[in-house]
Amino acid sequence: MEKFILPEIKDHHQIDVYEQHGGYAALKKAVQMKPDEVIDEVKKSGLRGRGGACFPTGLKWSFMPKGNDKPKYLAVNGDESEPGTFKDRQIFEFNPHLLIEGIIIGCYAMGINAAYIYIRGEYGKWISMVDKALADAYAKGYIGINILGTGFSTNIYTHQGAGAYICGEESALMNSVEGERGYPRIKPPFPAQRGLWGAPTTINNVETMSNIPLIINKGAEWYSKIGVAKHPGPILVGISGHVNNPGVYEIPTGVPLLTLINDPQYGGGVPGGKSIKAVIPGGSSTMILRGENLEGVNMDADSLKAAGSSVGTAGIMVMDEDTDLVRVLARIAHFYHHESCGQCTPCREGTGWLEKMLHRFEHYEARKEDVDMLVNVANQIEGNTVCALGDAAAWPVQSFVKRFREEFEKRVKEKEEINAA
Amino acid sequence: MLSQQNLEKAQALFTRYPEKKAALLPILWIAQGQEGWISQEMMKYVGDLVGVPYAHVLGVVTFYTMFNDKKLGKHHIEVCTNVACLLRGSDKILSAVEKACGTKLGSTSIDGKFTVSEVECMGACGGAPMLAIGQEYHEHLTSEKTEQLLASLK
Numbered sequence: 001m002e003k004f005i006l007p008e009i010k011d012h013h014q015i016d017v018y019e020q021h022g023g024y025a026a027l028k029k030a031v032q033m034k035p036d037e038v039i040d041e042v043k044k045s046g047l048r049g050r051g052g053a054c055f056p057t058g059l060k061w062s063f064m065p066k067g068n069d070k071p072k073y074l075a076v077n078g079d080e081s082e083p084g085t086f087k088d089r090q091i092f093e094f095n096p097h098l099l100i101e102g103i104i105i106g107c108y109a110m111g112i113n114a115a116y117i118y119i120r121g122e123y124g125k126w127i128s129m130v131d132k133a134l135a136d137a138y139a140k141g142y143i144g145i146n147i148l149g150t151g152f153s154t155n156i157y158t159h160q161g162a163g164a165y166i167c168g169e170e171s172a173l174m175n176s177v178e179g180e181r182g183y184p185r186i187k188p189p190f191p192a193q194r195g196l197w198g199a200p201t202t203i204n205n206v207e208t209m210s211n212i213p214l215i216i217n218k219g220a221e222w223y224s225k226i227g228v229a230k231h232p233g234p235i236l237v238g239i240s241g242h243v244n245n246p247g248v249y250e251i252p253t254g255v256p257l258l259t260l261i262n263d264p265q266y267g268g269g270v271p272g273g274k275s276i277k278a279v280i281p282g283g284s285s286t287m288i289l290r291g292e293n294l295e296g297v298n299m300d301a302d303s304l305k306a307a308g309s310s311v312g313t314a315g316i317m318v319m320d321e322d323t324d325l326v327r328v329l330a331r332i333a334h335f336y337h338h339e340s341c342g343q344c345t346p347c348r349e350g351t352g353w354l355e356k357m358l359h360r361f362e363h364y365e366a367r368k369e370d371v372d373m374l375v376n377v378a379n380q381i382e383g384n385t386v387c388a389l390g391d392a393a394a395w396p397v398q399s400f401v402k403r404f405r406e407e408f409e410k411r412v413k414e415k416e417e418i419n420a421a
Numbered sequence: 422m423l424s425q426q427n428l429e430k431a432q433a434l435f436t437r438y439p440e441k442k443a444a445l446l447p448i449l450w451i452a453q454g455q456e457g458w459i460s461q462e463m464m465k466y467v468g469d470l471v472g473v474p475y476a477h478v479l480g481v482v483t484f485y486t487m488f489n490d491k492k493l494g495k496h497h498i499e500v501c502t503n504v505a506c507l508l509r510g511s512d513k514i515l516s517a518v519e520k521a522c523g524t525k526l527g528s529t530s531i532d533g534k535f536t537v538s539e540v541e542c543m544g545a546c547g548g549a550p551m552l553a554i555g556q557e558y559h560e561h562l563t564s565e566k567t568e569q570l571l572a573s574l575k
Contacts, residue, residue: 162485240509331503
């Protein structure tokens with residue numbers, strides 16, 4: 001398939017090269033349309049957010065109040081911290097102008113005059129790349145005052161995070177932009193009602209925004225025919241773990257998971273020809289799948305949902321037959337405990353419990369009843385917190401134990417053994 | 422205290438946001454870039470600059486893992502041990518780092534040259550196992566490569 005998000009064109013990150021290959025044509029087209037027509041086009045395209053929740057982008061945009069009389073903001077989420085996810089970094093490095101063009105179009109459609117690209121703190125080098133691209137776009141008059149002579153003005157800034165997974169949660173991200181600790185806010189009010197500085201705000205993922213120029217250029221109808229109908233478009237998948245060719249690949253949605261893992265143009269199979277024990281399909285919070293159940297599972301929202309997981313951020317982590325899944329889950333639990341912001345008791349305490357219990361499993365010190373207790377603790381976190389981090393911590397535990405219970409039962413000790421020791 | 426040049430950079434940031442407080446994180450980055458860490462005095466100074474109490478700055482600095490409220494070694498070695506790196510042998514990389522730096526995870530070598538930290542996923546899973554030194558990512562590591570890399574640091 002032709003690559004749209006990450007085209008194989010040398011120096012495509014440079015503004016001249018980007019323009020030579022049709023860059024900023026979508027912006028020129030969009031400003032000839034009415035803002036509502038742009039939103040309608042995005043709605044019709046069927047684009048769904050690429051940050052994990054798969055929410056329809058055009059619908060999200062339509063929640064924003066109309067008119068230019070009061071401040072409104074766009075926050076672009078490049079926090080990208082979900083373990084297994086490393087796609088947005090490719091856009092920052094290889095196609096930053098596509099992202100910028102998408103953001104300007106988004107601002108035009110929603111009548112927004114300031115956008116903040118929130119990028120995780122560790123990506124210092126990539127923030128510099130985006131800043132350079134922004135400066136070039138300003139110099140050419142694509143951003144700033146009176147863009148392309150239309151009378152529309154908008155500014156775009158980068159905002160560097162400082163090492164907090166939770167800031168990928170949209171309301172925590174807004175607090176972080178405002179100079180606060182990254183504490184998620186209670187919803188409602190939703191960001192389109194009260195977001196940054198109390199003003200209506202839309203938050204979109206970096207990859208989502210990078211799809212916008214494509215939709216405007218080629219039309220919603222064309223776009224909606226890429227991949228599967230209910231979750232269309234090109235999507236970046238990151239393949240990591242036990243594969244021969246780990247990396248980021250652009251695919252139309254709906255490619256079979258096994259093709260992505262085994263085909264030489266993607267993952268290239270498991271090293272040593274080993275069998276697949278398990279796959280986490282969409283970043284560490286998505287539910288794990290058994291290797292023998294991957295037949296017929298495709299990389300799109302509905303297929304993965306039917307398989308009992310989700311597409312998440314499309315970060316596929318492959319685990320071969322020798323993988324110690326208890327250790328993997330213990331590591332995931334450590335992560336969520338470390339990253340819990342501490343606002344809600346079920347998450348703050350629960351993630352700690354999960355980590356400690358899994359430490360016991362890892363070291364063959366768990367009791368028989370701890371297998372069910374793990375799930376019990378996870379169940380009490382899920383749905384009982386302000387944001388989805390609690391759920392993200394619970395889902396791996398629930399799914400690992402449900403689908404690989406035998407791995408956990410192997411690690412328990414009888415009470416007598418514990419007492420004797 | 423920020424240098425004159427950094428102070429100007431910091432003040433230029435205020436134009437980006439409708440409220441001064443929003444410049445707190447970017448200014449803390451400037452402060453840390455200048456000093457290598459953020460002292461109590463610096464937190465008070467930045468608080469005054471931005472117009473928030475010292476307690477607020479302290480809360481922010483301690484919330485975000487990348488802000489250092491203590492001095493670090495000359496080189497900060499951050500080893501990712503999250504799932505993708507774990508699957509591809511981050512244990513070995515961590516051992517190699519500890520050995521080469523002469524210090525354990527979470528501490529600074531006696532000569533002050535290295536601080537070794539564990540980090541959560543750095544978004545480089547395709548290049549696992551990896552570590553970062555400052556802003557530089559080093560991916561596709563082996564024990565040997567790690568040893569060579571650390572030996573090359575002055």
